[in-house]
Structure formats: C-alpha cells, structure tokens
Amino acid sequence: MEPNPVLPSLGQEPELLKTVLNKEGFRFTSQRQKILDLFQSSALGHHLSAEEIQRQLLDQGEKISFSTIYRALHVMVRLDLLQELELAEGRKYYELNTPCMDQHHHLVCVHCGAVQEFDEATMTQVGQSESTARGFSLLNCTFTVYGICPSCQSLLS
Ligand SMILES: [Zn+2]
Numbered sequence: 001m002e003p004n005p006v007l008p009s010l011g012q013e014p015e016l017l018k019t020v021l022n023k024e025g026f027r028f029t030s031q032r033q034k035i036l037d038l039f040q041s042s043a044l045g046h047h048l049s050a051e052e053i054q055r056q057l058l059d060q061g062e063k064i065s066f067s068t069i070y071r072a073l074h075v076m077v078r079l080d081l082l083q084e085l086e087l088a089e090g091r092k093y094y095e096l097n098t099p100c101m102d103q104h105h106h107l108v109c110v111h112c113g114a115v116q117e118f119d120e121a122t123m124t125q126v127g128q129s130e131s132t133a134r135g136f137s138l139l140n141c142t143f144t145v146y147g148i149c150p151s152c153q154s155l156l157s
C-alpha cells in the first residue's frame with residue numbers, strides 16, 4: 001500500500017480535508033469535516049457505522065441524514081482517507097485508512113456485530129512473508145476472527 005501522505009497531518013492541519021476534497025473536485029462541507037473528526041477522536045474507537053456516526057453527531061446537536069453521511073463516507077473512501085470494512089454480513093464499518101505496518105485485526109461477534117480490535121504483529125509478518133515468497137506486493141493485511149461475544153453468550157445460554 002502506498003503510504004498515504006495525507007493522514008499523519010490531518011490532525012494538525014484543519015484545512016487539509018478541504019484541500020484534498022477541492023483538489024479532487026468534491027465539495028468541502030463542515031459536516032464532512034465533523035464526520036472525519038469523529039474518526040480522529042480516539043475516545044470513540046476506530047470503527048464507526050453510519051448509524052453510530054449519526055448518533056454521535058446528534059449528540060453534538062448536528063442532525064445529518066443518512067444519505068449525507070453515506071455520500072460523505074463514500075467520498076472519503078474514494079480519497080483513501082477512510083477504509084470500508086464489511087466485517088459481518090450487511091454491516092459496514094468505516095475506519096481511518098492506516099499504512100500496512102500499523103494495521104490491526106478484528107474480532108467480530110456474529111450475533112450482535114460488535115467489533116473489537118487487536119494488534120498482533122505476527123499476523124502482519126506472516127502476511128508479508130507469504131506475499132513476498134509468492135511474488136505478491138502486499139496491499140492489505142488484516143485478519144478477521146469470528147465468534148460470539150461474552151454478552152451474547154450469556155443471552156444465548
Ligand atoms: Zn455479541
């Protein structure tokens with residue numbers, strides 16, 4: 001994966017999203033900035049669904065329709081700012097696009113769709129050595145583990 005020069009400086013440069021959007025012919029809106037800000041606020045975690053984004057923004061007093069949120073998310077995915085993850089069937093999550101070496105992995109509850117992430121360098125190393133050995137250039141190396149989370153287990157038993 002090409003290192004993305006935009007991401008490290010997004011936090012420090014408030015005008016950056018505007019520059020990137022305008023350069024690619026997309027409209028900058030304060031709502032788009034607010035959506036991106038949610039991803040950068042670490043307290044909220046890395047993964048956000050459109051529903052969570054809408055709820056978080058509503059908490060901030062910002063009412064945004066789903067179609068506006070989806071449009072903003074698709075634009076930012078196209079600009080490589082965000083990555084779209086379909087971890088459980090029909091559930092899409094978005095997270096900041098990170099370079100390969102910083103990739104983390106996901107533990108997904110198939111019952112409620114909860115996602116937890118974990119860092120395990122071994123996975124990335126395996127992905128790298130396998131792709132090198134087979135002549136592939138590595139683009140993305142994430143590992144997804146499916147299971148049933150503790151609260152669903154207690155509900156189901
Ligand atoms: Zn669950």
Ligand SMILES: [Zn+2]
Pocket residue numbers: 046047095104105106117
């Ligand atoms: Zn993640």
